[in-house]
Amino acid sequence: xxxAMRRAARAAASMVAVLFALASYVTAAAQGVAWDGFAxxxxxGRTSRVDCPxxxxxxxxxxxxxxxxxAEGRNSPGNAGFLGRFDLVRDAAIDDTRLVTREAFGGLTFxxxxxxxxxxxxxxxxxxxxxxxxxxxxxxxxxxxxxxxxYLKLGSDAFKLNVFPGxxxxxxxxxxxxxxxxxxxxxxxFADPLPAGLPRRVVEPGNGAGELEVSxxxxxxxxxxxxAGYFSRTHFRSPAxxxxxTGVVGTFPRLDTVGxxxxxxxxxxxxxxxxxxxxxxxxxxxxxxxxxxxxxxxxVGYSRQLWEDATLGLQVYGERMRNYAAYRETLPAGFPAKxxxxxxxxxxxxxxxxxxxITFNFFAFLGLSEKDxxxxxxxxxxxxxxxxxxxxxxxxxGKREGMFGSMQDNRNIYLTVRYAF
Amino acid sequence: MKPLRxxxxxxxxxxxxxxxxxxxxxxxxxxxxxxxxxxFYYAGSDMRAKVQMKLINPQGQIRQRDMTxxxxxxxxxxxxxxxxxxxxxADVKGTSFLVWKYPAKxxxxxxxxxxxxxxxxxAADDKRSSFxxxxxxxxxxxxxxxxDETHALARKEDLGGRPTYVIESKPKVVVDYSRRxxxxxxxxxxxxxxxxxxxxxxxxxxxVADKVEQKGKYWTVTARSMKNxxxxxxxxxxxxxxxxxxxxxxxxxxxxxxxxxxxxWIR
Numbered sequence: 001x002x003x004a005m006r007r008a009a010r011a012a013a014s015m016v017a018v019l020f021a022l023a024s025y026v027t028a029a030a031q032g033v034a035w036d037g038f039a040x041x042x043x044x045g046r047t048s049r050v051d052c053p054x055x056x057x058x059x060x061x062x063x064x065x066x067x068x069x070x071a072e073g074r075n076s077p078g079n080a081g082f083l084g085r086f087d088l089v090r091d092a093a094i095d096d097t098r099l100v101t102r103e104a105f106g107g108l109t110f111x112x113x114x115x116x117x118x119x120x121x122x123x124x125x126x127x128x129x130x131x132x133x134x135x136x137x138x139x140x141x142x143x144x145x146x147x148x149x150x151y152l153k154l155g156s157d158a159f160k161l162n163v164f165p166g167x168x169x170x171x172x173x174x175x176x177x178x179x180x181x182x183x184x185x186x187x188x189x190f191a192d193p194l195p196a197g198l199p200r201r202v203v204e205p206g207n208g209a210g211e212l213e214v215s216x217x218x219x220x221x222x223x224x225x226x227x228a229g230y231f232s233r234t235h236f237r238s239p240a241x242x243x244x245x246t247g248v249v250g251t252f253p254r255l256d257t258v259g260x261x262x263x264x265x266x267x268x269x270x271x272x273x274x275x276x277x278x279x280x281x282x283x284x285x286x287x288x289x290x291x292x293x294x295x296x297x298x299x300v301g302y303s304r305q306l307w308e309d310a311t312l313g314l315q316v317y318g319e320r321m322r323n324y325a326a327y328r329e330t331l332p333a334g335f336p337a338k339x340x341x342x343x344x345x346x347x348x349x350x351x352x353x354x355x356x357x358i359t360f361n362f363f364a365f366l367g368l369s370e371k372d373x374x375x376x377x378x379x380x381x382x383x384x385x386x387x388x389x390x391x392x393x394x395x396x397x398g399k400r401e402g403m404f405g406s407m408q409d410n411r412n413i414y415l416t417v418r419y420a421f
Numbered sequence: 422m423k424p425l426r427x428x429x430x431x432x433x434x435x436x437x438x439x440x441x442x443x444x445x446x447x448x449x450x451x452x453x454x455x456x457x458x459x460x461f462y463y464a465g466s467d468m469r470a471k472v473q474m475k476l477i478n479p480q481g482q483i484r485q486r487d488m489t490x491x492x493x494x495x496x497x498x499x500x501x502x503x504x505x506x507x508x509x510x511a512d513v514k515g516t517s518f519l520v521w522k523y524p525a526k527x528x529x530x531x532x533x534x535x536x537x538x539x540x541x542x543x544a545a546d547d548k549r550s551s552f553x554x555x556x557x558x559x560x561x562x563x564x565x566x567x568x569d570e571t572h573a574l575a576r577k578e579d580l581g582g583r584p585t586y587v588i589e590s591k592p593k594v595v596v597d598y599s600r601r602x603x604x605x606x607x608x609x610x611x612x613x614x615x616x617x618x619x620x621x622x623x624x625x626x627x628x629v630a631d632k633v634e635q636k637g638k639y640w641t642v643t644a645r646s647m648k649n650x651x652x653x654x655x656x657x658x659x660x661x662x663x664x665x666x667x668x669x670x671x672x673x674x675x676x677x678x679x680x681x682x683x684x685x686w687i688r
Binding site: 355 | 476478482484485509510511512514521527529534536537538539540542543544545546549550551553554555597654672675676677681684685
C-alpha cells in the first residue's frame with residue numbers, strides 16, 4: 001500500500017508539473033480563453049475491521065492524486081462559448097491512471113433560447129442529496145468515499161435546449177445513456193446475494209432511436225415561489241442483475257418519470273416540496289424481482305439559519321412501491337426484502353467559523369423504515385484562497401438489510417487537500 | 422455706548438435671524454438617513470460595477486474576492502434586484518448570487534454552484550451575517566431599512582473637508598450593535614464614515630468611505646473599508662468600471678442568467 005502511495009505521489013508530482021507547464025503555455029498563447037484548475041490528493045481509509053476478499057481495495061478504498069484543468073471561452077459578442085474540464089487521475093487504490101472528461105461542451109445563446117451540445121452536468125430538483133426528478137447520472141462511489149461534492153454528479157453526453165418564452169423557462173435534454181458509478185467489489189464490501197464465481201457483464205442501452213433519453217423541465221415563478229414540472233424518458237442507472245446462462249448480466253431497464261417541485265420562503269426559512277412518479281415499463285406488474293417496481297417518491301424539506309453562519313436543513317423523504325404483494329411473492333429466497341414504504345429523514349447542519357475559513361458540516365441520512373443510517377461529518381479549513389484541506393468521515397450503520405446499513409463494512413475517514421490555481 | 426449697544430443688539434438679532442432659517446433648513450434625521458440610503462444604495466435606475474474585496478486578517482494575510490455586481494431598481498416600491506458573479510478566487514469562480522430585496526420583508530436569495538450546475542435557494546434571515554467572510558454584512562452590501570432604527574441628528578461637523586451631519590441610529594430590535602454614528606455628506610448625501618458600538622458601548626466596527634468620485638450623474642463611494650476593532654480583521658473594497666443607467670433588464674435577475682451568466686454584463 002505504502003509503495004503504491006509513493007508511486008502515486010511520484011506520478012502525481014510529474015503530472016502536476018506537466019499541467020502547470022501546459023496551462024501557462026496555453027494561457028500565454030490563447031486570447032480570451034480562461035484557464036484554471038487544481039491539484040488534489042484524496043485518501044479514504046477504511047475504519048471497519050473486516051477481512052476483505054482479494055481484489056478489494058481494503059485499507060484505502062480511495063487513494064488518488066488528481067489534476068484538473070478547465071478551459072472556458074466565449075466569442076466577443078458573447079453568444080457562443082465552450083467549456084472543457086478534464087481530470088488526470090492517478091488512482092492508487094485500484095492501480096489505475098486515467099484521463100477523465102468531466103465536461104466538454106459548446107453552446108450558443110440567443111435572446112429567447114440557448115443550446116448546449118456535449119458532455120455537461122445537469123442538476124434539477126429541490127432535494128438535498130435526495131433525488132426525485134433529477135434522473136441524471138451520479139457518482140455514488142465519490143459520495144461514499146468523501147470526494148468533494150462536485151464529484152457527486154457525472155456529466156451527461158447531451159444536447160440541451162433552453163427556451164425562454166416570457167417568464168417561463170423550458171429545458172429539454174436529449175442524452176445518451178450513462179450509468180451511475182455504483183459501488184463495486186473493487187473498493188467496497190457488501191453482501192451480494194447473486195451467485196459468486198459466475199462471470200458478470202453489463203449491457204448498456206445503445207444509441208438506437210428508441211434508447212435515447214429525453215428529459216424536460218418547465219419552470220417559472222409565482223411571485224417569489226418557484227414552480228417546476230418535470231418528465232424523463234430514461235433508464236434505471238444501476239444495473240438490474242439476472243443470471244443468464246453461464247453468467248450474470250446487468251441491464252438498465254427503462255424508466256419513465258413525471259413530477260413537480262415547489263420552493264419558496266416560509267417563516268424565516270425556505271420550504272421545498274418535490275414529488276414524482278417512477279414508472280417501470282418493463283415490470284409494470286411488479287413480478288420481475290430483478291427490475292425495480294414502479295413507485296411514488298416525495299420529499300418535504302425546510303432549511304433556515306439558526307444564528308450567524310449556522311444553518312440547519314431537515315428533509316423527510318418517502319418512496320412507496322407499487323404492486324408490493326407481487327414483489328414479495330416473486331422475491332427469491334436470500335434477497336433482503338425492501339419495505340413497502342421506505343422513509344428517510346435527513347439533517348444538515350453547517351457552521352462557518354473564522355471569517356468563513358473553517359466550515360463544519362454534518363449531514364445525516366436516517367433510515368426511518370430500514371433502521372439504518374449514514375452520517376457524514378466534515379471539517380474544512382482554507383489556508384488561503386488557493387489551498388484548503390478537508391477531513392471527514394462516512395459512517396454507515398444500523399440494520400444491515402437497509403440501503404445504508406448494508407454499507408457498514410465500508411465506514412471510512414477521509415482527507416482531501418486541494419491547491420486551486 | 423448707545424450706538425454700540427444697538428449694533429450689538431442688531432448683530433445679535435441678525436445672527437438669530439440667520440441661524441433660525443439655517444436651523445429650520447436642516448432636514449429631520451429620518452430625512453437625512455433616507456436620502457443617504459437613496460444616494461448610497463439606490464443611485465440610478467440600475468448599476469454595474471466590478472468589485473474587488475480584500476479580506477485582511479490581523480497577521481496581514483490577504484484573501485481576495487473579485488466580483489461583478491449588477492443592481493436594478495425595478496420600480497418605486499424600494500424593491501431591488503442584485504446579481505453578484507464571482508470571478509475569483511479560482512475555487513469559487515463562476516459562483517453567482519441572486520438577491521431579490523424588499524424593504525419590508527426578508528430577501529429572497531439564490532446561489533448557483535457551477536461545478537454541480539446547482540441552483541439553491543438559501544434561507545435569508547441573515548442580513549447581519551458576514552458577506553462571504555468579510556467584515557461587511559449582507560445589510561452593509563445591499564442596504565438596510567430606514568425603519569429598522571431610530572435616528573437622531575447629533576451634530577454637524579466637517580470631516581476630511583466635507584460638511585457632514587452626524588446621525589446617531591439605534592436598532593429597534595436587539596442586533597449585534599447597540600448604536601451607530603454616521604457622518605453623512607450634507608451635499609452628496611453619501612455616508613463618509615460610520616462607527617458601530619456593541620452592547621457594552623465599546624467601539625465595534627468602523628466604516629470609512631476612502632474615495633468618493635462622480636460617476637456619470639452620481640457621486641459614488643469607489644473605495645471603502647470596514648474594520649473590526651475587536652478582532653483587527655479588516656476588509657477593503659474597490660469599485661471599478663462603475664456605470665449607472667446602463668439598461669439592465671429584469672430577466673437578468675432570474676434563474677436563467679443565474680445558471681448562465683449574462684456575458685454582455687459579466688466580463
